[in-house]
Amino acid sequence: MYFKEELEQKAAMVEDALNRYLPPPDTYPPLIHQAMRYSVMGGGKRLRPALVMAGAETVGGSAVDVLPAACAIELIHAYSLVHDDLPAMDNDDYRRGKPTNHKVYGEAMALLAGDALLTLAFKLLAECPSSHPKDVVRVIHEIALGAGTLGLIGGQVVDTFSAGEEIDEKLLNYIHRNKTGAMYRLSVRSGAILAGAKEKELANLTEYAEHLGLAFQIKDDILDCEGDEKKLGKPVGSDIRNKKATYPSLFGMENSREKARVAINNAIAALRTFGSKADFMRALAKFVIERDF
Amino acid sequence: MYFKEELEQKAAMVEDALNRYLPPPDTYPPLIHQAMRYSVMGGGKRLRPALVMAGAETVGGSAVDVLPAACAIELIHAYSLVHDDLPAMDNDDYRRGKPTNHKVYGEAMALLAGDALLTLAFKLLAECPSSHPKDVVRVIHEIALGAGTLGLIGGQVVDTFSAGEEIDEKLLNYIHRNKTGAMYRLSVRSGAILAGAKEKELANLTEYAEHLGLAFQIKDDILDCEGDEKKLGKPVGSDIRNKKATYPSLFGMENSREKARVAINNAIAALRTFGSKADFMRALAKFVIERDF
Numbered sequence: 139m140y141f142k143e144e145l146e147q148k149a150a151m152v153e154d155a156l157n158r159y160l161p162p163p164d165t166y167p168p169l170i171h172q173a174m175r176y177s178v179m180g181g182g183k184r185l186r187p188a189l190v191m192a193g194a195e196t197v198g199g200s201a202v203d204v205l206p207a208a209c210a211i212e213l214i215h216a217y218s219l220v221h222d223d224l225p226a227m228d229n230d231d232y233r234r235g236k237p238t239n240h241k242v243y244g245e246a247m248a249l250l251a252g253d254a255l256l257t258l259a260f261k262l263l264a265e266c267p268s269s270h271p272k273d274v275v276r277v278i279h280e281i282a283l284g285a286g287t288l289g290l291i292g293g294q295v296v297d298t299f300s301a302g303e304e305i306d307e308k309l310l311n312y313i314h315r316n317k318t319g320a321m322y323r324l325s326v327r328s329g330a331i332l333a334g335a336k337e338k339e340l341a342n343l344t345e346y347a348e349h350l351g352l353a354f355q356i357k358d359d360i361l362d363c364e365g366d367e368k369k370l371g372k373p374v375g376s377d378i379r380n381k382k383a384t385y386p387s388l389f390g391m392e393n394s395r396e397k398a399r400v401a402i403n404n405a406i407a408a409l410r411t412f413g414s415k416a417d418f419m420r421a422l423a424k425f426v427i428e429r430d431f
Numbered sequence: 432m433y434f435k436e437e438l439e440q441k442a443a444m445v446e447d448a449l450n451r452y453l454p455p456p457d458t459y460p461p462l463i464h465q466a467m468r469y470s471v472m473g474g475g476k477r478l479r480p481a482l483v484m485a486g487a488e489t490v491g492g493s494a495v496d497v498l499p500a501a502c503a504i505e506l507i508h509a510y511s512l513v514h515d516d517l518p519a520m521d522n523d524d525y526r527r528g529k530p531t532n533h534k535v536y537g538e539a540m541a542l543l544a545g546d547a548l549l550t551l552a553f554k555l556l557a558e559c560p561s562s563h564p565k566d567v568v569r570v571i572h573e574i575a576l577g578a579g580t581l582g583l584i585g586g587q588v589v590d591t592f593s594a595g596e597e598i599d600e601k602l603l604n605y606i607h608r609n610k611t612g613a614m615y616r617l618s619v620r621s622g623a624i625l626a627g628a629k630e631k632e633l634a635n636l637t638e639y640a641e642h643l644g645l646a647f648q649i650k651d652d653i654l655d656c657e658g659d660e661k662k663l664g665k666p667v668g669s670d671i672r673n674k675k676a677t678y679p680s681l682f683g684m685e686n687s688r689e690k691a692r693v694a695i696n697n698a699i700a701a702l703r704t705f706g707s708k709a710d711f712m713r714a715l716a717k718f719v720i721e722r723d724f
Binding site for chain 1: 458459464510519539542543546549550551552565567568571572574575587588
């Protein structure tokens with residue numbers, strides 16, 4: 139199968155599973171279930187859940203078996219966006235071409251919907267039936283650690299509270315390794331652990347995920363400078379307006395492109411022992427820097 | 432040991448464990464770790480974590496072994512208070528006699544600190560080393576379900592969005608069963624499940640917890656009408672000011688007292704098969720309606 143078809147197939151599986159895992163929109167109390175669905179359904183590239191599935195497949199496991207974990211990762215991603223967009227944080231009005239959650243449901247509901255998405259993620263993680271309970275507990279522990287203040291939230295804190303300040307390479311790397319990188323690492327590792335990966339396989343996949351996360355973030359920064367607003371579904375130039383440090387602002391556009399290329403080569407090199415089982419991951423790595431959305 | 436000494440001993444164990452489980456206050460990024468500690472350390476009656484420990488002990492387990500879960504429940508309680516107090520929600524300036532989290536650390540940090548406390552709770556749940564991984568997964572699943580939109584958050588949504596509206600007994604029961612009751616039920620059940628409780632024991636303990644949670648909430652409503660602000664550490668009369676329905680406002684003070692007494696008797700009756708192992712739980716039930724703070 140070609141990469142784009144496989145990515146679309148995986149995204150469709152995730153979309154379908156999310157629709158089943160999220161409480162129906164008329165579940166009491168209905169408004170919060172509608173608010174949760176608003177920020178989860180029908181949007182996003184679903185790269186993180188696709189990586190959970192690919193993590194399982196690369197070590198010989200099944201994508202379907204890790205669907206609850208794939209959706210959990212996507213819910214954590216969604217919750218972090220809903221909370222980031224709130225007026226107290228980035229105060230964004232649009233996300234993926236439509237009004238942000240609080241613009242539609244109000245601040246209180248968006249806050250609670252974010253809380254609920256995070257909570258539901260941990261319920262789903264406890265629902266991977268064919269994995270060994272010991273592996274499930276390990277994955278929950280890793281995700282709670284990596285989504286917390288030593289990972290995702292830590293990156294968010296530093297990003298939010300350093301806006302407008304002078305940021306050097308060390309700090310920029312900290313922000314991206316945590317704000318973006320942590321969830322990429324967790325995605326690949328979760329799928330692999332739940333599928334019973336050996337420690338050596340896990341180490342190689344982790345290296346892949348870390349380089350991939352870095353390349354993704356550099357490309358995001360580049361797209362924010364010169365991307366197409368229509369394709370991206372959000373205004374470009376927001377980093378400059380918010381005085382946020384980016385790879386292009388620190389290193390220039392050409393050096394940033396080169397850094398992204400190096401990261402992708404390193405990501406692909408980390409897959410050398412996996413043979414054709416890792417073809418999807420290799421193609422995804424190339425897609426990450428070639429994409430225009 | 433007398434009940435109050437035992438409760439104080441359990442609270443001290445929880446305080447000590449929370450201090451170990453929360454990242455040190457100078458952990459990078461430091462401000463969020465300070466904000467998390469601000470709303471967790473040195474406050475509260477620690478009734479929920481005491482119930483987790485008592486749940487384990489009542490079925491023959493050890494309080495120390497379930498300390499991570501006891502602290503997890505307390506962190507979920509703390510996160511829900513931090514988010515409830517935010518301007519977009521109840522907009523409260525004081526909690527337990529000191530300024531609320533966002534009054535000290537600002538809205539963005541309070542929001543992220545709440546997110547981080549919830550996330551850390553699930554990390555701790557994955558750290559009960561002497562429990563069977565299958566039981567750990569079951570507890571995580573139950574807590575994620577009960578702390579979500581079909582429990583704690585659901586109660587919060589209905590409570591927030593029905594303020595000022597006419598509330599009948601059915602709705603009041605829904606709010607309290609979810610906003611307060613769910614965490615009491617989860618506390619007792621978590622400790623018992625992690626200690627390997629039999630299903631019949633679990634059913635009895637669940638009945639105890641449900642009656643206890645109801646009595647606790649009725650008593651809270653009563654104290655908000657006629658309690659001592661100094662002892663409570665918060666202003667009384669807030670329910671009336673916020674036009675929230677309460678047991679006294681629906682049933683009158685005497686009927687509310689009677690409902691609380693009946694609930695406590697039912698709670699104690701549910702413990703009949705446990706013998707002296709349930710003495711702490713019996714005493715806690717009496718304490719819940721006799722307390723003046």
